[in-house]
Amino acid sequence: MALIELSKVGKDYASGPEVVRALKEVDLEIGAGEFVAVIGASGSGKSTLMNILGCLDRPTRGSYRLAGVDVSGRSADARAIVRNRLIGFVFQGFNLLPRTTALENVELPLVYRGVSARARRRRAIAALAKVGLADRLGHSPAQLSGGQQQRVAIARALVTDPPLVLADEPTGNLDTRTSYEVLALLQALVRDRGLTVVLVTHEPDIAACASRVVTVRDGRIQADERTAEPTRAARLLEELGGAPE
Amino acid sequence: MSSLRLLLSAFRLALVSVRKSGVRSLLTALGILIGVAAVTIVVALGEGATRAVQGTIDSMGENAFTVTPRSVARSGARGQRVPPLTEADAAALTEAPTVRHAAPLLSSLTQVSYRENNTAAEIYGTSLAFFDIRAWKVDDGALWSPEADSIGGSVCVIGRTLVQELFDGGDPVGQLLRIGRATLRVVGTLEPKGRSPFGQDQDNVILVPLATMRAKFYPTAPGQIHRVLLSADPEARPARVTEEITQILRQRHRLPDGVENDFRVRSQEEFRAMQQQVFGVLEVLLLSIATISLLVGGIGVMNIMLVSVAERTREIGIRMAIGARELDILLQFLLEAVLLCLLGGLAGALLAALAVGGFGQLTGWDMRVSWRALTVALATSSGIGVLFGFLPARRAAALDPIQALGRE
Numbered sequence: 001m002a003l004i005e006l007s008k009v010g011k012d013y014a015s016g017p018e019v020v021r022a023l024k025e026v027d028l029e030i031g032a033g034e035f036v037a038v039i040g041a042s043g044s045g046k047s048t049l050m051n052i053l054g055c056l057d058r059p060t061r062g063s064y065r066l067a068g069v070d071v072s073g074r075s076a077d078a079r080a081i082v083r084n085r086l087i088g089f090v091f092q093g094f095n096l097l098p099r100t101t102a103l104e105n106v107e108l109p110l111v112y113r114g115v116s117a118r119a120r121r122r123r124a125i126a127a128l129a130k131v132g133l134a135d136r137l138g139h140s141p142a143q144l145s146g147g148q149q150q151r152v153a154i155a156r157a158l159v160t161d162p163p164l165v166l167a168d169e170p171t172g173n174l175d176t177r178t179s180y181e182v183l184a185l186l187q188a189l190v191r192d193r194g195l196t197v198v199l200v201t202h203e204p205d206i207a208a209c210a211s212r213v214v215t216v217r218d219g220r221i222q223a224d225e226r227t228a229e230p231t232r233a234a235r236l237l238e239e240l241g242g243a244p245e
Numbered sequence: 246m247s248s249l250r251l252l253l254s255a256f257r258l259a260l261v262s263v264r265k266s267g268v269r270s271l272l273t274a275l276g277i278l279i280g281v282a283a284v285t286i287v288v289a290l291g292e293g294a295t296r297a298v299q300g301t302i303d304s305m306g307e308n309a310f311t312v313t314p315r316s317v318a319r320s321g322a323r324g325q326r327v328p329p330l331t332e333a334d335a336a337a338l339t340e341a342p343t344v345r346h347a348a349p350l351l352s353s354l355t356q357v358s359y360r361e362n363n364t365a366a367e368i369y370g371t372s373l374a375f376f377d378i379r380a381w382k383v384d385d386g387a388l389w390s391p392e393a394d395s396i397g398g399s400v401c402v403i404g405r406t407l408v409q410e411l412f413d414g415g416d417p418v419g420q421l422l423r424i425g426r427a428t429l430r431v432v433g434t435l436e437p438k439g440r441s442p443f444g445q446d447q448d449n450v451i452l453v454p455l456a457t458m459r460a461k462f463y464p465t466a467p468g469q470i471h472r473v474l475l476s477a478d479p480e481a482r483p484a485r486v487t488e489e490i491t492q493i494l495r496q497r498h499r500l501p502d503g504v505e506n507d508f509r510v511r512s513q514e515e516f517r518a519m520q521q522q523v524f525g526v527l528e529v530l531l532l533s534i535a536t537i538s539l540l541v542g543g544i545g546v547m548n549i550m551l552v553s554v555a556e557r558t559r560e561i562g563i564r565m566a567i568g569a570r571e572l573d574i575l576l577q578f579l580l581e582a583v584l585l586c587l588l589g590g591l592a593g594a595l596l597a598a599l600a601v602g603g604f605g606q607l608t609g610w611d612m613r614v615s616w617r618a619l620t621v622a623l624a625t626s627s628g629i630g631v632l633f634g635f636l637p638a639r640r641a642a643a644l645d646p647i648q649a650l651g652r653e
Contacts, residue, residue, distance in 0.1 A: 051647055056566065077571060080565060080569060080571075083566060083567065089567065093651075095559070095562075095563045095650065097560055097563060100261075108567055109567040112568040112569050160568075
């Protein structure tokens with residue numbers, strides 16, 4: 001069974017008197033354990049697609065089944081619960097809470113899940129250790145580099161053990177080396193834990209790391225291709241040489 | 246159970262964010278602090294003043310009444326005539342079944358001196374019954390004799406203020422006082438009584454037999470007096486006593502039916518009611534002013550919370566993206582407002598307790614912040630938090646996560 005099943009999904013926005021059809025008849029299936037890159041120009045509808053995939057928004061038409069459950073018509077609160085249970089978000093701007101420690105940031109999704117303070121702490125520490133930040137628990141985002149902040153965000157996305165991680169331009173604010181580090185981390189998670197990752201990017205070399213590339217244009221899926229041999233980000237990192245951060 | 250946990254975690258979040266915006270939280274809470282302090286102080290002042298007045302009204306004596314003349318407009322006569330009350334009226338009133346004692350009273354202001362000391366005092370000409378009615382006790386010496394009571398004598402009883410002012414605290418009993426143009430011997434002093442309900446110093450008094458008063462200080466038409474003081478059976482209803490007094494006096498003054506009373510009977514109960522009315526109005530007035538300052542504080546909280554929601558739109562978006570429901574966000578901001586108000590309220594109550602304590606020390610009144618005032622203050626400040634925090638919190642909870650995250 002596919003993890004994500006979009007069937008004839010459309011999304012309209014009212015823009016003044018006009019209706020903008022941001023998405024038109026999108027069909028998409030993504031299986032568990034896939035690493036999918038979504039590419040497209042700005043205004044192509046890929047952000048709208050991501051908002052729908054992330055249950056941040058509801059489709060105007062069509063159905064969206066996530067892990068076998070139809071989530072397309074759910075209320076705001078129900079979608080909040082779906083996001084909390086099934087989806088981890090990684091954003092371009094990191095979106096960590098300022099003046100809040102890495103540990104507290106990572107604990108946050110568990111707070112809304114009603115996990116006890118002790119279990120929260122234990123799981124958040126484990127998640128931060130997994131992204132290599134076990135020694136940065138008490139640092140606030142301002143005290144961390146961009147790469148470290150993005151790794152805190154990944155830890156926050158993973159701490160609830162969601163089947164799906166949505167990454168929206170996760171490397172957009174990072175330099176090449178740090179970008180490869182983040183990609184290597186995501187690839188490792190897909191390989192080792194069977195995580196499903198959907199990644200939005202406009203950089204071809206980043207998309208090349210995914211096992212499947214979906215191209216969005218004018219609100220439709222223009223191309224959907226499997227990559228025969230995805231680039232291994234860890235190897236790119238080795239080629240860059242020098243000491244990692 | 247899960248809603249309790251929800252509340253607890255929202256409270257924890259609120260606590261964290263209040264702590265993180267330290268100075269701003271402090272300033273916001275300050276508005277509430279002032280409001281709560283004002284309300285608490287006003288309530289404490291009102292309660293203290295009421296207690297003080299109650300005490301002095303009680304000091305008027307038990308179930309006490311006063312009869313005074315009352316001007317009556319007579320048809321055909323020009324102007325008004327004040328019909329006199331007489332000693333005989335006072336004596337006749339003791340015949341009323343519920344009346345225990347009745348004392349005639351003439352009063353005036355006079356100059357009094359002892360050697361080189363010299364002051365002004367109230368002088369009362371009355372009978373020995375006066376002391377029973379008011380329950381004024383002799384401190385030192387004795388009251389004048391029954392003989393002096395009926396025919397007069399050059400004797401007087403003085404209050405504590407005069408003892409202090411004229412004798413520098415020395416023993417006045419047996420000494421001669423120069424009062425007006427007469428010389429009177431002090432036979433006794435009175436226990437201190439403090440101020441009357443109307444602010445008079447009840448210890449700055451000279452009491453003399455009525456006949457002495459009339460002969461030496463206040464010549465009047467035969468038998469005329471200013472007022473009659475009465476005390477009634479403690480069990481007797483004030484209305485019943487008033488009715489008896491009225492009946493006797495109307496008969497004595499030969500008032501035909503349909504003619505108004507030419508005297509007025511006031512009971513202690515009336516004084517009490519009057520006093521309470523005055524204080525009630527005053528308290529309502531002060532309390533409304535204090536409440537306005539609390540309201541202003543609440544508006545300050547709302548203002549800051551609105552700013553805070555606007556500033557933290559992104560934070561709200563993040564929280565929503567990772568699974569916060571509308572209720573989670575609503576509670577977080579609502580509790581933040583309540584927490585601010587509650588902190589301000591607690592500090593305000595503390596400030597009020599200090600201020601009221603200081604004021605009590607200064608005036609010697611029995612002043613304290615009552616539990617009632619404290620409960621009201623804290624309940625009001627949390628209420629204000631809910632009231633003025635709700636709009637900003639609802640605005641926060643109603644945000645669209647996509648817009649809040651700036652993903653458009």
